Amino acid sequence: MMQNRAHWTNRLAFVLAASGSAIGLGNLWKFPYIAGTNGGGAFVLVYLACIAIIGFPVLIGELFVGQQSQKNVVQSFEVLHRHRTPWRIAGWMGLVSAFLILSFYSVVGGWILDFEVRALLNQFATRSGEEIKSYLDTLFASPFRVLFWHFAFMVLTTGIVANGVKKGIERWTKILMPILSLILLGLLIYSFFLSGFNQALGFLFSWDTSQLTVDGVLEAMGHAFFTLSLGMGAMLTYGSYLDKNESLPRTALTVAVMDTVIALVSGLVIFSIVFSHGVDPQAGPELMFKTLPVLFAQIPGGTFIAIAFFLLVAFAALTSAVSLLEVVVAYWEETHNKNRTYTAIICGMAIAILGVFSALSFNVLSNVKVGGLTIFDLLDTITSQALLPLGGTLIALFFGWVLGKRAIEMVMKTGSEKTFSAVILWCNRAIAPLAILGAIGYKLITS
Ligand code: PFF
16 A cells, blocks of 8 residues: 555655745745734744744654654554554644635635736736725625635645646646746845845844734744644645655755745845835735735836736745645545545535635625634634644644654754754654643633
């Protein structure tokens, strides 16, 4: 059975696919706006620390569980521990998270497609600021339009996953990720010549810790998980297509560094544009959909910048969505012995249908609220504040305590790696779980 399992062609294929999963809306949309609303540099510093102390060690743990079990997100715990182990609850939580997250992630993916088409139709450079600002609301006002783009995004995602690990995911990430990097590099060079570049540098890298709040720290921690695609088995599933002998530390480091660099560069590009026009960096979630588009209309070559920018975001969102669907499809395919195309279509359709509720929560269902939250916000909150951190904690504890010393010895083999093995082990055993549970506890007490 095992020899039938797909494997990445080489290390590069894995690095591109895993970076494709990590680099997504979290880097290009969320990171810049949460850095903006949390005062910039101080937040960035904490974020970097969270990636290093929590994200990176847990990434190694999650990849290891997949790689050594060569199984999907639920069965991997059984292979490495024992049949029907209670630890497989972490796998179930991962499945549920991936299912829920993709259902609303693809709604936002749909907005990006809508904006990309507007850019292609030259609707940024030629229109007034007021009109451009209303694009998002116009989109929300049309349930049909929001649903159309949501389904279009799910069709693209499903199409890639249906073709399998090699012919689908590997092939497409090999095409999309280099284009994404080139577009971002082009935008970085462009922003270097903008008057706001230095101010953007100062904003992101002036480590002024006086601006730090507890909420900012918690947000940075949660985001470290989200941005590295941790806690729901995406990295575990991708790791399961890695050769058992492939060395993990260097590979994981490459993925974490690429993800971080892309987030920082995209922040730099966005804030250079923002500061060049004296606009408030604290715009929040609307930064990408209202603030930036208005600025595209004012800058030289704005149409091309808008086309390049939304294409970049669309590619990033797509390669992340693919990894979410893969978690569900890999599990279903392996446990129900069904073929991939069939499984991908069924799972893709089920997620797309669930996503209808999120898509409509901006119009028809905007009054349907649970605990004051719309369906979209509710799913976002449940997954990012509860399921992901808890799933991540369980995987870290499983790696740290159940697999323990023997596992870390298998991972950290060379001399320089051995130096850090105790650090990685204890980050998984105690530091990451305590930090996460502390954050959840704090939120429960203060809310
Ligand atoms: N890491 C992705 C981002 O930053 O947008 C989001 C994500 C993808 C989270 C896949 C979790 C996941 F399994």
